[in-house]
Amino acid sequence: MSHKSMISIGPFHPLQEEAEFFQLYLDGEKVVDVDVRISYTHRGIEKLNESKTFDQVAFVVERVCGICSASHPLAYIQAVEDIAHVKVPERALYLRTIVNEMERIHSHLLWVGLAGHFLGYNTVFMWAWKYREPTMEALEIATGSRVNYANCKIGGVRRDITDEHLKMIDRLVTGTRGDIEMLTAAVVDDPVLHARLKGVGVLSKADAYAYGACGPTGRGSGMPIDVRRDDPYAAYDRIDWNIFVEETGDVFAKAKIRLLEALESIKIIHQAIRDIPGGEIDAKVENIPAGEAIGHVEAPRGETFHYVRSDGSNYPVRHKIRAPSYNNVPTFKASCIGADISDVAITLASVDPCYSCTERMCTAVDAESGKEMFDFAQLVKLSQEKTERIRKQV
Amino acid sequence: MRKPKLRELKEAIRAVFRGPYTTKYPFEPHVPPDGFRGRSEFNEDDCIGCKACAEVCPALAIEVEDDTAADPPVRRLTIHHDKCIFCGHCELNCTVETGVHLTKTFDMATFDRSELRNTIEHELVICASCGAVVGTRKHLLWLAEKLGAKAYANPTLIITADGSMELAEPFADDVVEPLARNELMRVLCTDCRRTVVVRELWGE
16 A cells, blocks of 8 residues: 655755755655755855955855865866966966865765765774775875865965975875775675665766766766866876766765775875976966956866956955755756655765755654654664665575 | 675774774874964064954954054954964965964863953054054064165154164154144154145145
């Protein structure tokens, strides 16, 4: 016997720290439709930027997201450098590459850890976060902080990294290669994870193109797009690296791509530290002429896009930000339909939606029975119980 | 099936012998690496009170307060650490490069917000005619030293610098209105100086 019901998730997300709202329409345990509504965390950052000088805006956009705090300023700064026709010194380009790739490693491992936790695999959670820690230390050595790196400035970077520190960073980051390889193999070989993730939350190639998915979400569905390769910035065109594309489009493909990309980032950092030239780190930009430009950067979650317009004063007159989650979140409309309610948790987490807010949840109370419908703990419990069932069968 | 499990078992056994990966932070001190961006503090010896840091601060965390009623008049620069975002823009844009720096202190949890302050006071030089703020004494001295002989093009700098070395006699404080040529050799703000010069050239 089946019955139609509706589950509201949000506006506070049960899995990631993000305010967004989903209404799942269920037929029994199957999702038949999903209503995605976003834009709950309007913080007025674009307007705020119009009251900050060009130098100060970089610190504001750094705080758009807690994890992409190297990608957002870099995209903004590339836009401003395009307006001012700045030639950035070589060394600065390499330093930007190193910090951005370290950010990618820590973001991807963070996601793998969280995904493991939601599936009831707390070992994956503990190990992934443990292997992430040396990268965080390296970031702290390179930039002075574990988050909000304040690394880029218009015309170069704000702080040079000494050769001694570069060696230390190389040792820390490359030192985790063996561990991450082990973790990748453990995740890819695990029969329970195969049963739990393969064929779950499938985003077909046609749907990925239709929704304009980007980053690992798009690459997991067979879209070979990567800003680092398609429109090289920083030092990516001087370094040998590959992008990974999987055709299946399920959560397993996205997890595999993230782990492989973390390993590729280690390779990029190692090469960048080996090849880094000496010299200036700052082009010393005097003023920003009138004009408009765009800057885009491959953030860990996909393409982050910034548009800046200047009228020749010290302040930008317009600044538009489009974060990758703006493209990726609506893909739930394609990937959740037909899934089990217990698979929705990991499907929603699979695009790694990106905000940095506090984790909270509003509960919807059934008016007739007066009971709470689903809360965070219940959804995670449902997900973990399914893994437990599968583990017994495998 | 068996081989992968052995691989993970190896990691598990290794972890048992290595002990916990996490640090025992509140019980054992944590030392941040060099270059860590923590609590920012003024350097009493080097800061000249030019307020460049307050101008560039993205979070508007540095407050400037000019107290001209006090004797002597003072400028108070206060970093509010509860507003600070630890970006280091003040340190990077400091006029003397060493006037403000970010220390390694990171643990600032407190119940009393007034502890989250770092204040520095500077003596102000004010216009002898209108009482407007010209700058801090230390800033003018720094400018005079930086300019060397060229400082003698600016009477405000001459009087401040030579006065501090007791090379020049202190001038009487009484300014005669309207401003006239003899007022040129007093400490004047830019507006009053312009008035004197224009009157000198073109008359009333």
